[in-house]
Amino acid sequence: MMRSRVLHTIPVIASLIFAGSAFAQGFHPGNAVRINGVEISNQRFNAFYAELQRSKGVNAGARGDQLNLMKTLRKEAMDLLIERELIVQAAEASGVEVTDAAVDAELAAIKEPFNTDAEFNRRLETESYTEESYREHLRDMIAAKHYVDGIRLKAMAVSDEELERFYQENTARLTLPEQVRVRHVLLSWQPMGTGDDRKALYDKMQGLLDRARAGEDFAQLATAYSNDSTRVDGGDVGMFRRGQMMPAFERAAFALQPGEISDIVETPYGLHIIKLEERQEARLLPLEEIREQLRDHLSEEQMEAAVEAEKERLREQADIEILIVLPDTEKRRARQL
DSSP: OOOOOOOOOSSOOHHHHSOTTGGGSOOOOSEEEEETTEEEEHHHHHHHHHHHHHHHTOOTTOOTHHHHHHHHHHHHHHHHHHHHHHHHHHHHHTTOOOOHHHHHHHHHHHHTTSSSHHHHHHHHHHTTOOHHHHHHHHHHHHHHHHHHHHHHHHHOOOOHHHHHHHHHHTTTTTEEOOEEEEEEEEEEOOOOSSSOHHHHHHHHHHHHHHHHHTTOOHHHHHHHHOOSGGGGGTTEEEEEETTSSOHHHHHHHHHOOTTOBOOOEEETTEEEEEEEEEEEOOEEOOHHHHHHHHHHHHHHHHHHHHHHHHHHHHHHHOOEEEOSOOHHHHHHHHHHO
16 A cells, blocks of 8 residues: 555645645644545645635635635545645656655745745644655655656647648637727717707817818827827727727727728717728738647647546546545435435
């Protein structure tokens, strides 16, 4: 039988090695789960569960919806601990070796935020570690990371045939949508000191529209009269595609031809006149232009899929005994009663 191990988490990062709220959880004797004969203590499970709550911004004293979320996170914490222990065991079984120098380097990085060795040692005690057991814990974490990295490395290669097939099957996703670049003048809704401020604002904008259509420089009109931040750029809004602007503004912009000026357009911000400066038609990105980006994307997808498949394989072959009550087991017992 493999040795009993108290496990926190696989990523070798200081903030995840220690559960930030662990010392507030108290001591919980006994074990939470047994995985292929290896036991994870209740104290380690509760420390990890507390850290998971903290990372999700969940208040440990919450009620109502937060309480339901805490139950979900409790189950998630157990799943994560099982997953990580299985990978640690797989790394051990496959003969992954970690040098003392690698452990020393990781330990030094984790100790760095602590002011003194005594402060670090107190934290170890809080997490139920001795210096020796913590070094072994780090060794396991580094070995697990190497094991996962090895799986990713084997799956990272993408052939030209796979790349071209993905390109042909995803032309819609790889097509840049139609875009336009416009300038506009905005007169925002504001008191005009008249009996009909709305009409007064329309009259003022109509005068600006007449000047623009008569050939006056549109950018200069925007700089002089527009009420928004684009005035410093002569009203230049920049390139945008459908779905990025207010509907009325967008409809008017995409209906224009280059150099054409819209009628007055009303939005919740006020009144606009719009001049189309440039239109870029929708276009499929050439494969040669995005070949390496696509290769990286596919490679990452393949590596993640390989890791998930390995996790599933390990879980299917494992002997897992959950020794505490989780939300799903509570529901099953309630139905039986």
